[in-house]
Amino acid sequence: MIAAMLPVFVAAAGVGIDYGIWQREASRLQLATDAAAMGAGRLLAAQTASGAQFAAAALAAANAVTGGSWVGTLNQTPNVTVAANWSTVSVTLTSKADSYFSQLVGVPAPTLSASATSGLAVQNTACVLALSTSASPAIAVNNMGSITATGCGIFSDSNASQSIYLNSGSLVAKSIGAVGIVAKSNSGSNTMTPAPTDGDAAEANPLSNMTAPTPGACNYTNGNFTAWRATPYSFTQSANVFCGNTTIGGNSTTDTFAPGTYYVVNGSLTFNNAVITQAAGVSFVLTGSTPGAFGWTNYSGSTTITAPTTGPTAGIVVWQTCPASGSAPANSMNGGSTLALGGAFYAPCGALDINNNAKLTAASGNTMGVVVNSMQVVGSGAISANAASIGGSSAGQLSLIQ
């Protein structure tokens, strides 16, 4: 009896041992596939690799992580699929499991398979970005208004059915997209290049990791720097905190701003026919519990303001902070002048309205981006942005997705 059953015991034990080995090989094959996906994923950012190069990189990474042991006989031709937009790469590895005992009793070794996907973290593409998640429209371009984004995108995070709305205007960018829908009127004078994409993933606020600096004590209260004077109003960092509504410009008097940060606390900052002759390395921060709006009303000429390159406001020319309510008053530009910025216009809780031939553009030799809650450009107003990246964002980090 025992002698008769002994082969059965031995066979059962052998199959059991092989089954345990197959389980381990399957587990290690999954690790190899994870490494393969990460290895192949390294080629995503360049957007130039061929399918063969992706496969080679995947295989190399798989071999490195396992040393070729305890994964069975690995198929040397991994199945690699790269997303059309170069955002992800999926790898499937297969192997023939090792068989030590089971084949003696006619149990075939299984074919093991594992899949993994790696991808680059979502990277912002927009230099004109509306952060509102519900405004309708979050970006409105009407009556010969225009937004041009050179080398970058126009994007709205709003999920509205008119997330971006174009009516007799122009949208020209590297890409145009929205979480919701990009809509346009039937106007024959609409220009939208390239074709927009709807239902995209939201783009993150590229400046969200920055914290606005805190102003000191007030140097001016409800300042009005409009009266004529023979010498410029020269603002320096020794008195850089304006409390309440502040108006600058007019009456043919010039204004200069020494490099640094200028705060407007709980009030608006209005430039009215200002003639700014010096404003390099300058940030205007509208802050406080109830930050006011930035207003620009000039009727001719061009004014250049560039942001600091270092410090807490680096890269930002105008920064309207968010109040506790989450809603800040609308910023505006009016009149036929050009405001050329070297840096970002940043109002995460406020709108930006550009009207009546006012133009917001990049200063010569600089980059400019707009990150606001919502915006409208009307009446031949224009935004011409060109920031390849806002906030110094770099290529997205590679990570395993599944």
Added chain:
Amino acid sequence: MKSAGAWPQRRGKRHIRGACGGVVSIEAALAISLVLMPMCLGTIGLGMALTAAARLDHAIQAAAFYAWANQGTAPSWGAANSATLAGAQSAAVAAYGTAAPAATITTAVAFYCVTSGYVQMPPAVTDTTACPAGESLATYLTIAASTSVTPPGMPDATAIPLSVTATVRVQ
């Protein structure tokens, strides 16, 4: 009426049956002691080894995942990211757990000159400034984990050594 000759015949069958029973007992004793018991102990030992190996694999996996999630950006990854190196080791140790048998887990940085078409690991390099033309410097994290398993009822000298090594690219 019973036959007078039936008695010896029945007695002989009992004798044979008794003799067979003894043979079966001896056969069973031999089979159990020489075959089944070693087979059971061996299977248990192999199971213990596979379990320990799976724990080592788990530790390696944890270290690899940690390294992938905390990749450095500086060219000299190892020097600039010693915290990541230590973190990967900690992750592996935690994943392995504290149950016996104890394991030795180490992490190290290795540099390789690679091309986009390679499928096997080239020899490691120590000069991180001089890769041949067409090759670029790649930084890898090497994780080594080892332990040993002594099958039940066996002396320590029969311990089964187990080791797993993995190399993952981190930059």
